[in-house]
Amino acid sequence: MPRAAFKVLIRAILPLFLAAAAAACVKVDEDKAPFTGGTAATIQQNAGAGIAIEETADEYDPHRRSALAGGGNNAVVGAGEAAGETGELPPDPPALFLGPEQMTQNLKRAFNYSQGWTDDAGAFHDSILDNYRTLLGGVDFESVSVRDRSPKVNTLLVVRNLAYEIANGIVSRAAYEDTPDTSVFSKCDVRTDRPYDEADDLEDESYRAKRMAAERRWRAQLEDIYWRAYARAPSRAEVAAVRSAFSKYGRDWPPEGWVLTLYAILSTAEFWNL
Amino acid sequence: MKIDRRRLVGNLARSATGIACLTQLPALFSARPAVAEAGAPARRFIQFFLSGGWDSMLATDPPVGVRATNGNFQADYQSLEVKTVPGKANLIVGNGLVPALNAFSTMSTAFVNSLYVEVPAHDLAGNHILSGKLSLSRSREYPSFIALMGQASGAFPPHLDLGGSIPLGDTRAASPPLAAGDMDSLISMLKGPHYDDAERAWRVDEANELIATLDNLRYADLGERGKKRLDVWTSSGKALADVYAGRYADAFDRSDETKARYGFANGWDVGGLVATAFFALKSGLTSYSSVVIGGFDTHMNHLQDHVPRMRVFAAALNALVADLRATPDPADGAKSLADTTTILITSEFTRTPLFNSTRGTDHWTSASAVVMGAGVKDNAVIGKTANDGDARGWVNGAPVALTDETRLMPDHLAASIAAAFGFSDVATRLGGVTIDGLFL
Numbered sequence: 031m032p033r034a035a036f037k038v039l040i041r042a043i044l045p046l047f048l049a050a051a052a053a054a055c056v057k058v059d060e061d062k063a064p065f066t067g068g069t070a071a072t073i074q075q076n077a078g079a080g081i082a083i084e085e086t087a088d089e090y091d092p093h094r095r096s097a098l099a100g101g102g103n104n105a106v107v108g109a110g111e112a113a114g115e116t117g118e119l120p121p122d123p124p125a126l127f128l129g130p131e132q133m134t135q136n137l138k139r140a141f142n143y144s145q146g147w148t149d150d151a152g153a154f155h156d157s158i159l160d161n162y163r164t165l166l167g168g169v170d171f172e173s174v175s176v177r178d179r180s181p182k183v184n185t186l187l188v189v190r191n192l193a194y195e196i197a198n199g200i201v202s203r204a205a206y207e208d209t210p211d212t213s214v215f216s217k218c219d220v221r222t223d224r225p226y227d228e229a230d231d232l233e234d235e236s237y238r239a240k241r242m243a244a245e246r247r248w249r250a251q252l253e254d255i256y257w258r259a260y261a262r263a264p265s266r267a268e269v270a271a272v273r274s275a276f277s278k279y280g281r282d283w284p285p286e287g288w289v290l291t292l293y294a295i296l297s298t299a300e301f302w303n304l
Numbered sequence: 305m306k307i308d309r310r311r312l313v314g315n316l317a318r319s320a321t322g323i324a325c326l327t328q329l330p331a332l333f334s335a336r337p338a339v340a341e342a343g344a345p346a347r348r349f350i351q352f353f354l355s356g357g358w359d360s361m362l363a364t365d366p367p368v369g370v371r372a373t374n375g376n377f378q379a380d381y382q383s384l385e386v387k388t389v390p391g392k393a394n395l396i397v398g399n400g401l402v403p404a405l406n407a408f409s410t411m412s413t414a415f416v417n418s419l420y421v422e423v424p425a426h427d428l429a430g431n432h433i434l435s436g437k438l439s440l441s442r443s444r445e446y447p448s449f450i451a452l453m454g455q456a457s458g459a460f461p462p463h464l465d466l467g468g469s470i471p472l473g474d475t476r477a478a479s480p481p482l483a484a485g486d487m488d489s490l491i492s493m494l495k496g497p498h499y500d501d502a503e504r505a506w507r508v509d510e511a512n513e514l515i516a517t518l519d520n521l522r523y524a525d526l527g528e529r530g531k532k533r534l535d536v537w538t539s540s541g542k543a544l545a546d547v548y549a550g551r552y553a554d555a556f557d558r559s560d561e562t563k564a565r566y567g568f569a570n571g572w573d574v575g576g577l578v579a580t581a582f583f584a585l586k587s588g589l590t591s592y593s594s595v596v597i598g599g600f601d602t603h604m605n606h607l608q609d610h611v612p613r614m615r616v617f618a619a620a621l622n623a624l625v626a627d628l629r630a631t632p633d634p635a636d637g638a639k640s641l642a643d644t645t646t647i648l649i650t651s652e653f654t655r656t657p658l659f660n661s662t663r664g665t666d667h668w669t670s671a672s673a674v675v676m677g678a679g680v681k682d683n684a685v686i687g688k689t690a691n692d693g694d695a696r697g698w699v700n701g702a703p704v705a706l707t708d709e710t711r712l713m714p715d716h717l718a719a720s721i722a723a724a725f726g727f728s729d730v731a732t733r734l735g736g737v738t739i740d741g742l743f744l
Contacts (some may be wrong), residue, residue, distance in 0.1 A: 125533040164472060165480045172427075175445055178475035180536050183543040184461040184482040187493055190544070194497030265525075271517045279510070293497060294514040299537045300522050 125303040127179045130168040133302070134158050140258040141200055142213040162188055181302070190297055197292035205285040215288075217254050218247035224284045225249075225273045248276075248284075252291070259295050346635055347678055347725055348591040348645040350581050350624075351450050353434060353652075354617065355468065356601030357426070359610055359665065360654035360672040362400030364415040365689055367657070376692040377657040380607060389413065392683040400614030401674075407618075407625035411642060412680040414742055416673040418687035418703070420695045420711040421653045424667035426601070430652035431471045433671060434594075436718025436734040445471045447478035449718040452730045454592035455479045460543065464584050466490070467577045468596030482590070487556060487571025487580040494553040494589070508548050516541075555587030556580070565623040567616060574613065578620035582627050585641060588634060600651060604664040610655075621649075625676075642677060648721065649674040657693040670695035673717060679724050679743045686742055687712045701741055712739070 128136070134156055137143045145157040163170050165188045167178040181189070203211040204220045212220075226245035230238055252272060256264040264272070272291050280287015295301065361367055366386045367377040384399035389408040395415060397405060407413075421429050422438060432438045435446035448470040454463030461482035468485075472478045484490035496508030519541070523531045531538070557579075558571070568575030574597055581593045597617060602610040628642035635644075650673040655665035670689055688703040690696050696703045697710025704710050715735045723731040724743040731738065 122529050122533050124536055127537070164469070164475060165483055167475060167480060173445055173469055173471045174473065174475050176474035176476055178480060180476075181540050182460075182479055183540045183547060185480060186537075186540050186544045187482065187496075187547065190497055191493050265521060267521050268518060271514065271521065275510070275514045290511060290514065293511060294518055297515045298518050298522065299534050299541075300519075303534060303537060 127167060127181045128302055130159055130163050130166040143196055143200055162192060193296035194293050196296055197289050200292060201285050201288045218251040220285055220288055223248045224280055225277050227277050259301055348585050350647050351594045352649045353596045354600050355596050355598040357653045357655055357667055358600045358651035362398040362614055364672045364674060365417045366396060366398035368396060371691050374691055378659050394683045394685045400611050401618045403615050404618035404621045407622045411625050411676050412682035413676045414680050414684035416686045416717060418689045418695045418712055419671040419714055421669045421671050424653045424669050426652055433650055433652050433714045434470050436715045445473045447473035449722055449734060450592050450594050451478035453722055453725055453727050456727045456730055459591055461590055463592035464590045466580055466595045470594050485572055487576050491553040491556050496548045512545055552587040552589045556583040566620045574616045575620040578624050582624050586631055602664055604662040606665045644678050646678045647676040681741055681744050684741055686739055
């Protein structure tokens with residue numbers, strides 16, 4: 031073979047050879063590898079290879095099994111279900127339901143809200159965690175050791191009740207306490223400010239001006255709550271939806287409208303999912 | 305537990321070689337659907353767990369005959385009334401359960417005694433009884449078998465926990481239950497948040513409408529891919545609306561008449577929890593309820609504290625059975641709920657036969673259970689403790705010396721119930737060894 035041709039051949043082959051060798055030497059850092067879940071296929075593979083098997087929940091995975099059976103109220107099949115059979119990451123993994131620990135932190139930071147008590151040693155006992163931890167898919171390392179991030183119907187039942195408790199708590203401390211806590215309701219008077227409506231048009235000009243000012247404060251407050259809950263401003267359509275409900279149920283006594291508004295905002299998919 | 309020579313030899317061989325665990329493998333790899341296993345009958349299950357360790361001598365295993373006076377049992381038991389269930393000569397009931405005689409006589413009833421308790425510590429023994437699997441370390445918890453059965457039924461909610469939590473292990477396997485500490489909390493949850501005492505009250509449906517509107521507006525921004533990522537949330541939300549619309553809470557009766565029959569003042573006391581379990585079944589909310597009733601860990605003043613509490617429970621049990629018998633099964637009007645409901649009453653262990661220095665009793669290494677209702681072999685007594693109250697083995701319907709192979713275990717009781725309900729996957733997961741003669 032002519033020397034020049036040999037050089038060309040080496041130049042062509044060598045990079046391929048080096049790349050193959052490098053690939054063979056790469057050690058996969060399992061901690062950093064993407065989690066693909068323990069599918070039945072991989073468990074079978076491990077069993078065949080004599081690898082110690084930790085019992086997994088997959089055999090009882092309600093989603094997969096419900097999907098196979100095709101029914102039941104718990105038959106909530108996420109985007110990743112089909113991919114779960116192949117062991118590949120789904121293109122659109124299901125949204126992650128926030129854990130109860132994350133939720134209590136969010137509530138504290140966004141709404142200065144917590145439930146619980148402080149013991150003599152100064153330790154805070156979080157009632158949301160104590161009462162709802164496992165029901166919200168969390169772990170307590172006593173009765174539950176593996177997190178369930180798929181909200182079931184009963185999870186949502188708890189979410190709704192919790193959202194109402196929180197909404198009621200936040201509004202009550204601003205509307206009913208002798209020394210109101212206005213850390214959330216800082217943009218409006220929670221007891222008087224409400225949306226301007228058609229009935230206000232029938233009043234005199236000074237009243238209308240007062241109501242318009244109250245409307246502006248109400249909107250500023252709603253926007254502030256949206257930023258706290260969702261880190262974004264509300265859309266026009268969202269403001270309209272809230273205004274409509276608020277006018278119906280909070281016109282005479284705005285705190286009632288705020289409980290409904292906060293309850294709805296704290297119950298949405300956007301608030302509870304990543 | 306029925307063991308023939310072939311099984312005995314097989315068990316010995318497996319345990320000696322460590323192959324026993326391999327019998328679990330088919331269950332581990334099973335991909336069969338959990339929902340409505342083929343042939344699974346439509347049945348209901350209520351489990352009462354009397355937390356703290358109930359006294360079997362006041363329940364299913366009173367010291368009678370030789371044992372009444374052999375000195376191994378506290379003499380105080382001799383002065384307590386013991387009754388035979390009318391028409392069921394094998395069922396001898398200790399003083400604590402005497403108020404439930406009517407329930408036992410009108411419903412198929414079996415007693416299980418001499419369940420072996422490896423470690424008589426509350427958490428470990430309780431988890432063993434409730435899950436049917438023993439975990440000697442707290443690093444690993446197994447789900448309660450009622451949770452697995454509820455999950456396997458495919459119903460919502462998979463199971464209802466009243467009064468206190470039960471081990472769930474991995475909630476991906478057992479699913480978080482619907483849980484409530486008392487009747488009022490459960491009703492409140494089922495009704496959904498609402499203002500019903502204000503002039504311009506908003507109701508749960510109107511609040512749902514606003515939530516749905518906000519969700520839909522957001523989904524529109526997210527596009528199809530974003531919406532798909534929230535599939536689980538969305539479908540659960542739709543089912544939630546059905547729950548609110550189902551008006552399950554309306555079935556819960558807190559009238560004075562009900563309170564009198566069940567003997568409760570509040571939804572969280574013993575009678576209140578028993579009544580809550582009944583109404584949960586009657587409403588169609590769930591077919592699987594677990595009720596945890598505490599207060600049985602009487603290390604002091606045993607008889608003064610333990611007996612009344614057990615009798616209150618027994619009286620409430622009478623009301624429960626009467627209500628089950630009087631309520632038609634919605635799936636089959638010719639039957640009552642009593643025909644399709646199985647009841648388990650158990651505790652983590654029993655108590656020492658002799659009193660301690662404070663006239664209390666401590667933990668003892670055996671446990672007992674009452675199994676009643678649908679499918680139960682009537683008038684059966686499984687297991688027999690020794691004349692000193694110790695657990696004994698049980699083979700082919702007769703007591704034998706206690707060995708690793710002959711002991712009657714919580715595993716066997718749990719597997720028997722799961723198998724009787726047709727949940728073969730769950731029974732297999734629990735070891736697959738069932739108690740012969742407990743169910744028809």
